[in-house]
Structure formats: C-alpha cells, structure tokens
Amino acid sequence: MSNPTHKKIEIVGTSDKSFADAARNGIAKAAESLHQLEWFEVVELRGRVKDANVAQFQAVMKVGFKLD
Secondary structure (H helix, E strand, O other), X not given: OOOOOEEEEEEEEXXXXXXXXXXXXXXXXXXXXXXXXXXXXXXXXXXXXXXXXXXXXXXXXXXXXEXX
C-alpha cells in the first residue's frame, strides 16, 4: 500500500455558457500540462459583466494532483 503525496494549486476556468462549463474547461486545460489530477474544489464563483449582461462565467478551483 502506498502513501502518495499530492500538490494543490489554484486555477480559474472560464466559459461563456455556465459555471459548470467554466469548471470543466479549467480542469481540461490543467490536464494538458498536469498529470495524475485526482480532485478539485470550487472555492469561488464569479463572472464578468459587459453592457449590463453576463459576458463570462469564472470558477476558481483548487486542484490536487499526485506527485511522482
């Protein structure tokens, strides 16, 4: 049985559609350069307003990945 060590970082995913898509986009992008992603935690939801409309959804997340 192993006792892995993880690193935790914070990322911000964005989407023009929804908070859920912002989280998915952030995880997908992080997975391009980080391997062994194992969990995420949404710590903040926010957005950008343009011309009195929601222009972008943002999901701030802490993500954990296993160190080699």
